[in-house]
Amino acid sequence: MQISDELLMRYADGELDPIERARVDDAVRADPALGRRITAFRAQRDRLARALASELEEPVPDRLRMVIERAAAVAPPRIADLSERRARKRLADRILAWSWPEAGALAASLLLGALIAQQVGQKRAESTLRTSSDGLFAGPTIAQALSTQLASRQSPTADVRVGLTFENQRGELCRTFADHAASLSGFACRIGREWRVEMALSGASSRPGEQQGAVRTAGSEMSPDLLSAVEAQIRGEPLDATAEAKALQNDWRPPGR
């Protein structure tokens, strides 16, 4: 049979299956020159590996180590209680999965009540949010989204996107939202037939995919203010897609009742 140089190389590199190897062994017994060729391939491999082994001994520059260690620092903060930590981790994962687009662009201004009107613009605010003596409520557009949209099935180009759904400490169901048209985000809880806005943040917002050129790190996916507000009020873990769909069917009534 034909013994090619490539076959000898593969033999030397341990790349042959047992049958091919046996064939080469036979050929080498008949022709010692083939054996010398295999030895030469192995010698070259050893020489190369040995010559470049010294490069592994050099000290690693700190900045390279730092790249990795800095990345480690963006992990969620340690929390003493294990179950809380688990819930918080799940929450963070859900938020990342949802990929809140307002991220870094969100100005960290927290607006409540009347302040909304000034910042968002009186007219827009009236349709977006509604104030009453009982507090701040979602206007028709946001309320419609909160009542009917499922986070898992909404259009990425929807004007209002819904994020997490969770139960608060009072047992009410709450949902986070981002109104792209009004540059407004926050979360609201279901009270009777209304959505009471617990927190609203103003900021330039963009829909997923509209952000350009910005490097988005994991931690910047959601406004830290909103995240910590949700964390402060959440009871247990956010609803998964199934529970969210069930809650919709149940018209967002408090799960305990």
Next chain:
Amino acid sequence: MDDSERIKRELVELIPRLRRFARSLTRDVADADDLVQLALEKALGRLDQWQRGTRLDSWMFTIVRNTWLDELRSRSRRGEFGPLDEQHEPAAVDAARTEDTLAIQQALGRLPEEQRSCLMLVLVEGLSYQEAASALGIPIGTLTSRLARGRDALQAVLGTEAG
């Protein structure tokens, strides 16, 4: 999170090998470190794309090399010289290196990148043909023939210098 902590530890351990591979590409120590840094940043940003159960080193070699090829493309767009310009003294600065290290580095440096990367991954980094082919995004037959040509060329260069 524990999983990604473990991967990060493994990445730290990989740094020396990544630098070595990067140097074979850039042929410049400082460029190589920049390249490794860039590749690590990329990798950390998409750890979810690494398939558990596959070799992390192979995955990193791929990222290092693709990052380098991107860099070369943008350098040539900017009208800058590639890595073969004379402004940088190739890795020869380290006096601790043995003579043979230098000879091998220079000989490797004369090979086309596609052959050099095959030699580095298989002969130096110890990847199997299949693993190296996957890391380079080429069929195993292509890898085998590049490896064969690279070995011949290396031998020719080293032979000339010895003689």
